[in-house]
Amino acid sequence: AENEEDPGLVMNFYKDTCPQAEDIIKEQVRLLYMRHKNTAFSWLRNIFHDCAVQSCDASLLLDSTRRSLSEKEMDRSFGMRNFRYIETIKEAVERECPGVVSCADILVLSARDGIVSLGGPYIPLKTGRRDGRKSRAEILEEYLPDHNESMSVVLDRFAAMGIDTPGLVALLGSHSVGRTHCVKLVHRLYPEVDPALNPDHVEHMLYKCPDSIPDPKAVQYVRNDRGTPMVLDNNYYRNILDNKGLLIVDHQLATDKRTKPYVKKMAKSQSYFFKEFSRAITILSENNPLTGSKGEIRKQCNVANKLH
């Protein structure tokens, strides 16, 4: 419609069109978390991989088609999992309110509720995002840093989204949960062990990743935070200060003079970590959304709607 107004993102965007939407999502996230704890890691990682690549438009969720490659199949998305359970949430929402709630909002709200499941803060977030129709795989690497990227590049990429240094430091605290596959680590172990690594941690990493070229069929990985692997807490900062960061970026966060002061502060104060984390997730979740009459409300999160 021509005169359709665009309020942009607002709190409780679905209050008239689907008042139960946020409760349904919360309940599904809770049920899924009871069955598979690692779904919550996925919801958290999703918000980064969708929103940081130009727009929170659920482009991440699209499957490959004959014409385009899925973002999910890019190397930067290595290890991402549980996408089928996004469909479980979407189906539950569709049963109550068909064609109303976007996959982009489901992705963001599931991250919010997943963070709470993991013991993190409750972050009020706006809704009203609409779904893009295209994969952004071809530009993904311009936005998502690699595991061994320099801190200058990482800081620049987050600054371009309006996320400052403490915001970046807080977001990387997400590596307080979940896992990293050996393929992303072996370059720090073979042919020589990276001398920056804590020797006690090296022993564990070598035990978990015994081959310099990991068998692609074996699921070999190291937990990101051996202390509290299932909890989103500030233990990550103590790990990286103790030279137990798995990725080069994790290690650099604790050593670069621009980020180290915040790492120390977050290692000491969980509440400071949560405050900065909440602020940064909010900015990330509002990165360049499609609103108003742009984009569409997908029927299924893994495919764009058919145009008639």
Ligand code: HEM
């Ligand atoms: C410089 C930025 C970042 C880089 C280079 C990076 C890289 C990685 C890599 C390589 C993994 C391991 C994947 C695997 O082997 O399975 C990982 C895991 C993870 N990342 Fe990041 N990450 C970054 C920032 C973030 C941010 C901002 C978030 C969330 C807001 C996040 C959330 C996660 C989570 C939750 C996992 C664990 C996933 C699981 O266990 O399924 N990361 N990241």
Ligand SMILES: [Ca+2]
């Ligand atoms: Ca996206």
Ligand SMILES: [Ca+2]
């Ligand atoms: Ca932890």
